[in-house]
Amino acid sequence: MGVKLLLDKANVPGIRTYEVYRREGGYRAVEKALKEMTTDAIVEEVKKSGLRGRGGAGFPTGMKWSFIAKPEGVPRHLVCNADESEPGTFKDRYLMEFLPHLLIEGLIISSFALGSNDTYIYIRGEYAWIPDILEEAINEAKAAGWLGKNILGTGFDCNIHVQRGGGAYICGEETALIESLEGKRGNPRIKPPFPAIQGLWMRPTVVNNVETLAAIVPIINMGGDEYAKIGVGKSTGTKLISACGNINNPGVYEIDMTITVEEFIYSDEYCGGIKDGKKLKACIPGGSSVPILPANLLLTTAKGEPRYMNYESLSDGGFATGSMLGSGGFIVLDEDQCIVKNTYTLARFYRHESCGQCSPCREGTGWMEKILQKIETGKGEMSDIDLLWDIQRKIEGNTICPLGDAASWPVAAAIRHFRDEFEWHVKNPELSQTSNFGLQHYADPIHVPA
């Protein structure tokens, strides 16, 4: 059993309620932070912990906090990103549904450290039952004196508000989220200015993921140095992984980042192996935006070393032979899955979610979807594969926000590693409609287009 810092109490009956959460040691971190620590000391502890943003980009949280501007007389805001819409990712939902007080506790400490008197949780609109759970936790915390005016006699006032989104993946991008919180379309802003200088209502703003903010609680309780001892290298602490696809035990797992990918997939403590005794074909290890890897490159790096479930190891080899930890959405595909079809559904997703501001993303995602659909339905030509490659390359890096990259990478990686499967579709327009390419390519050398 690995160390658990977030989900250690998840199975305690009634942990959703204030009473049980408090009895189990909850809100100790708020007491410690507000009574014994200065705001600078809290930021310092978070820096020492090595915590990296759990929303996907992995930016060091302590550093992000230290960037917030503090102009005299201008309110600052903390915004919790609970938009969680990256396909394969459902870990924040788990935290909010089952451990709402852990998030609220983390939010109070973080709001104090950043000087946010009004903190907002922006939650995807489809999680329609969760705002009630969060608001109940907020009301309980308020009744117990952890929120509201002059908390613990420190003079610090804080309220937490929950806002539902309207259904748009792009609102997970922090500046689109801010626009949406202002009651507008979710069009990402051009940076700079960064939110830390001009964010919500042009005020200094920090946007952090749900899991990042929950992790503040163990960091304060145990101290940044102790937290940093868990894990390896720059992958400190624990990470929530939401595992799905063709595995025996889909669900949300907390791992310390020292276990191998192989152990994560095959051990009964985690995924429990591939469903129905089938073989592993491929995996998207960090949410739909990160490169898909064939089984051989997933389990071992190109150097032949075992791959680990952490930031560095999953990205070992760069995009040529590696991937990313991303949001922790771990999608497993068995031998019967079609890479072309899977890539097509993801391309459709990104076309649907493009906000439409930048031509390369707006047009390119549509073209990629159409070409992939053509290949998938047996109408593709060989030149389509190169065309796809060309389009994704022209989107990547040429857009306002990273959604363009996020749409390109899955297509690029699918062609990079599974080009023969795309070619098989083109060459076998009829057969490909009734049967699958399967594992034939499994042991093939890696295809790296020039």
Add this chain to the structure above:
Amino acid sequence: MATIFNDTQMTEFKRLVARYPEGKQKSALLPALHLAQESFGGWLSTESLDYVASLLQIEPIEVYEVATFYSMYNLKPVGKFVFEVCQTGPCMVSGSDNIIDYIKKTLDIKPGETTKDGLFTLKLVECLGACGYAPMMQVGKIYKEHLTKEKVDSIIADYRAQAANN
């Protein structure tokens, strides 16, 4: 259906607006649209959009541009129960195609259509954050997960019974 909030709805609307600083009431637009959609029959007519604009003291166009951007706002009438079935990668590899086909066949409608009795609308949607519990769909505020054909049958039967009792 009258496009005016009743007292309970108006209290909720005021609570939503009170969460934002003075002069930033436009921030309440997305939640206000959810409230309007729930209050006015599951969809947003032009009258409903204009009503929300007037309550928030913003231009109708500011409401239209938002209502058309986000996927959860229905700008056309929908059935009493809307089946929003996820079709993205993780659900697809877990068999969502079969469930979608089965619902189409059972209700005899295509995606985007409503059954003749006005009870069910089928919508295909993208990832709802339930990938580990696939195949799945959202109906109103709830998620129906680990769908099988049998489960779909019983869900449909339950809603039919619910509608008959009302």
